[in-house]
Amino acid sequence: AQKVTQAQTEISVVEKEDVTLDCVYETRDTTYYLFWYKQPPSGELVFLIRRNSFDEQNEISGRYSWNFQKSTSSFNFTITASQVVDSAVYFCALSEALGNEKLTFGTGTRLTIIP
């Protein structure tokens, strides 16, 4: 069975600080995908990134970066120079790569950026 753990329930940081959201996953699959989604107060889930299990390169997109470490089954997300608009709930998710692509979500981390 697949499982995603986001141990940080809530995080608050002051604007312009860097913040890292942790994600640890469990799967028996050798090929899988990892995702991060953002859920702002409006409620929709906004796709941020998808990473294939074979690709362990870290990725940077503007102020966002992701660190994938297969050895520790972690896929952490860092926001650099945080802004108030980053306030949201962030979900890490996992899916099979060759199956039905069902997403297994973590419980989410509520991030609050204090102006």
Place this chain on the structure above:
Amino acid sequence: EAGVAQSPRYKIIEKRQSVAFWCNPISGHATLYWYQQILGQGPKLLIQFQNNGVVDDSQLPKDRFSAERLKGVDSTLKIQPAKLEDSAVYLCASSLRFGPYGYTFGSGTRLTVV
């Protein structure tokens, strides 16, 4: 491209009543999903369609929930009769199988059962 459309946006019903939610996926997306998100939790898959066939409904409470996707496009999720614990946001998503960007989610329907 237009996003995933869902209606209604909000719904309040009394327990034991019935309710239906509608979803229109992105044009050309063969796969459609319904997820249930209870407050404070991550979304949980209820049912997955590939075109108009069911791929996975293992977590759908079939005694009260039903879903259909006629003609492989729009989908309707129904609850009858509703219970208090069905209060949640119901999210519809669609995907282009093996597409590079994962799912596209709709804005959801927030259901409150009183």
